[in-house]
Amino acid sequence: MTSExxxxxxxxxxxxxxxxTLAALLPGLELLRRELDAAGKAGGGxxxxxxxxxxxxxxxxxxxAWGGRLPADLVASDEQRHIFDRVAAVAGHEAPxxxxxxxxxxxxxxxxxxxxxxxxxxxxxxxxxxxDGAHLFRYRGEWPWREISANLYKSGAQALPVSxxxxxxxxxxxxYLSALQLKTFGADAFIVNILGISIxxxxxxxxxxxxxxxxxxxxxxxxxxxxxxxxxxxxxxTMGISRTVRIIFPKVAALTLAMPLLVLWTSAVAxxxxxxxxxxxxxxxxxxxxxxxxxxxxxANLTIGLVKGMVFGFSIALIACHFGxxxxxxxxxxxxxxxxxxxxxxxxxxxxxxxxxxFTRNLGLPQL
Amino acid sequence: xxxxxxxxxxAGIWTRYRDVVIHKxxxxxxxxGQVVGLVGGSGSGKTTLLREMLGLLRPARGRVSLxxxxxxxxDPFGQRAVRRRLGMLFQHGALFSALSVYDNIAFPLRELKxxxxxxxxxxxxxxxxxxxxxxxxxxxxxxxxSGGMVKRVALARxxxxxxxxxxxxxxxxxxxxxRSENFVRLIQQLQxxxxxxxxxxxxxxxxxxxxxxxxxxxxEQRIVAxxxxxxxxxxxxxxxxxxxxxxxxxxxxxxxxx
Numbered sequence: 001m002t003s004e005x006x007x008x009x010x011x012x013x014x015x016x017x018x019x020x021t022l023a024a025l026l027p028g029l030e031l032l033r034r035e036l037d038a039a040g041k042a043g044g045g046x047x048x049x050x051x052x053x054x055x056x057x058x059x060x061x062x063x064x065a066w067g068g069r070l071p072a073d074l075v076a077s078d079e080q081r082h083i084f085d086r087v088a089a090v091a092g093h094e095a096p097x098x099x100x101x102x103x104x105x106x107x108x109x110x111x112x113x114x115x116x117x118x119x120x121x122x123x124x125x126x127x128x129x130x131x132d133g134a135h136l137f138r139y140r141g142e143w144p145w146r147e148i149s150a151n152l153y154k155s156g157a158q159a160l161p162v163s164x165x166x167x168x169x170x171x172x173x174x175x176y177l178s179a180l181q182l183k184t185f186g187a188d189a190f191i192v193n194i195l196g197i198s199i200x201x202x203x204x205x206x207x208x209x210x211x212x213x214x215x216x217x218x219x220x221x222x223x224x225x226x227x228x229x230x231x232x233x234x235x236x237x238t239m240g241i242s243r244t245v246r247i248i249f250p251k252v253a254a255l256t257l258a259m260p261l262l263v264l265w266t267s268a269v270a271x272x273x274x275x276x277x278x279x280x281x282x283x284x285x286x287x288x289x290x291x292x293x294x295x296x297x298x299x300a301n302l303t304i305g306l307v308k309g310m311v312f313g314f315s316i317a318l319i320a321c322h323f324g325x326x327x328x329x330x331x332x333x334x335x336x337x338x339x340x341x342x343x344x345x346x347x348x349x350x351x352x353x354x355x356x357x358x359f360t361r362n363l364g365l366p367q368l
Numbered sequence: 369x370x371x372x373x374x375x376x377x378x379a380g381i382w383t384r385y386r387d388v389v390i391h392k393x394x395x396x397x398x399x400x401g402q403v404v405g406l407v408g409g410s411g412s413g414k415t416t417l418l419r420e421m422l423g424l425l426r427p428a429r430g431r432v433s434l435x436x437x438x439x440x441x442x443d444p445f446g447q448r449a450v451r452r453r454l455g456m457l458f459q460h461g462a463l464f465s466a467l468s469v470y471d472n473i474a475f476p477l478r479e480l481k482x483x484x485x486x487x488x489x490x491x492x493x494x495x496x497x498x499x500x501x502x503x504x505x506x507x508x509x510x511x512x513x514s515g516g517m518v519k520r521v522a523l524a525r526x527x528x529x530x531x532x533x534x535x536x537x538x539x540x541x542x543x544x545x546x547r548s549e550n551f552v553r554l555i556q557q558l559q560x561x562x563x564x565x566x567x568x569x570x571x572x573x574x575x576x577x578x579x580x581x582x583x584x585x586x587x588e589q590r591i592v593a594x595x596x597x598x599x600x601x602x603x604x605x606x607x608x609x610x611x612x613x614x615x616x617x618x619x620x621x622x623x624x625x626x
Contacts, residue, residue: 330465
């Protein structure tokens with residue numbers, strides 16, 4: 001018994017022997033295909049009685065060599081003929097057509113409409129949260145306290161180390177670079193103003209927002225998305241538990257609360273970093289730094305920073321939950337929604353930050 | 369090709385999960401062409417045994433060989449070659465959710481990297497027709513399929529590489545009796561035509577009676593009985609008595625015989 005498919009041509013007759021199965025065909029496929037094509041063109045009789053095994057892959061190979069029909073002079077068993085019947089039955093079926101190409105105009109339109117859809121969904125979710133809030137104020141017993149505290153811990157307390165590290169390094173960097181410039185002007189004392197205003201009002205909130213969007217926003221989208229895929233959210237609904245009150249509301253509430261606290265913490269650590277760098281680079285005593293900070297940075301800046309933190313936290317959680325709820329039950333959708341969630345959250349944070357800058361331009365500037 | 373080798377040979381298998389011993393010195397041999405039904409209580413380690421046959425899990429001790437190839441060998445090409453000779457039907461289908469039905473079935477064929485597009489198209493449609501699906505179903509995504517269709521597509525994918533060994537994990541779980549009967553008939557018909565070896569894990573007596581030529585009973589961490597269904601039912605063992613429960617087993621056997 002041979003262990004590989006062999007085609008021998010003697011006179012006008014093609015004799016096949018050995019196993020004609022996918023596994024056996026693969027090693028010598030190219031050569032065999034050329035031989036088959038040549039034999040198919042030459043024509044003649046075909047003898048399959050020496051074939052030990054024939055599977056559909058082998059049958060299709062022969063079928064194509066024969067030009068899509070059984071040769072007139074074929075020696076084959078009934079089972080083999082049965083396999084060829086099956087092959088013949090599906091010969092005309094086309095592959096499913098590839099997705100039709102969309103013109104750039106239509107693609108832009110679709111893209112814009114989809115964006116509008118997202119905005120619509122976000123507004124609807126926002127409205128739902130307000131309704132839930134009103135409901136919870138009427139029925140105090142239904143507050144999801146445990147969920148809120150769990151989310152506070154997960155997205156707030158557990159983010160403390162990483163935000164401190166990032167804040168500290170940014171503080172050191174800004175202080176060091178500014179000190180180099182200020183030294184040349186002999187304006188060393190202004191390091192307090194530069195660090196104070198930039199970190200408390202601008203860098204602290206935005207830095208934390210970017211960190212939290214990447215850290216907690218993606219986690220929220222993925223979690224809600226998987227809960228949708230595994231029908232956990234439907235299970236909640238069948239128990240008469242509102243998905244927004246139990247899942248969305250605690251996340252949004254917790255992040256809105258946690259963000260200003262994280263902003264305060266990160267800004268403080270960043271200022272400490274800046275202070276240390278100023279001590280090393282400019283020989284500026286920490287006592288002087290701390291003494292002058294309130295004078296250089298009016299308290300309105302801190303308020304602006306903390307309010308920004310709240311708004312950022314709210315937006316990140318809302319966007320993350322919205323995209324999570326729209327995940328369709330497949331892996332591709334889960335990954336694309338998580339990406340979109342983080343990207344939209346960061347973009348939204350920066351847009352809101354720009355709006356804040358415009359509308360608070362007269363607030364919190366030191367009177368010189 | 370290792371002619372005359374058993375399709376699956378398990379020898380002295382020990383499996384431990386933390387402190388719990390699941391299999392204790394278990395032996396099982398499946399000859400080529402057999403249809404073996406593996407039964408056992410919940411948590412008796414049937415699916416674990418199936419995963420060990422696939423090489424997804426390694427037993428703590430013992431030897432798993434497929435077609436005479438020891439799965440513990442570190443020979444990547446041998447491993448790949450032996451895996452191409454088997455197909456697996458997972459309990460929930462395990463279809464690739466990002467790919468359409470057509471692409472799911474075409475995937476293992478494309479991975480061979482030596483078949484042309486036309487050949488693949490032909491093969492995919494052949495597999496679709498084998499599991500009694502129509503070409504238009506090829507465009508659907510797995511999320512759009514009903515439970516029965518998921519099983520059919522998963523079977524078509526498992527058959528894509530013309531396996532000599534087919535492993536089925538609960539092939540009829542989650543199907544209504546009518547569909548499950550159809551599915552059993554489908555597997556039976558394909559098995560007769562293509563002559564592959566089948567190992568299946570099942571709880572369903574109808575499936576077992578309709579499909580299996582041999583039944584292996586997993587209890588007390590080992591195979592307590594193996595043989596044709598009537599022989600196994602005659603064995604006096606508490607689990608077997610409970611599982612086949614006389615009338616239930618007889619009814620299923622009668623149904624299969626008519």
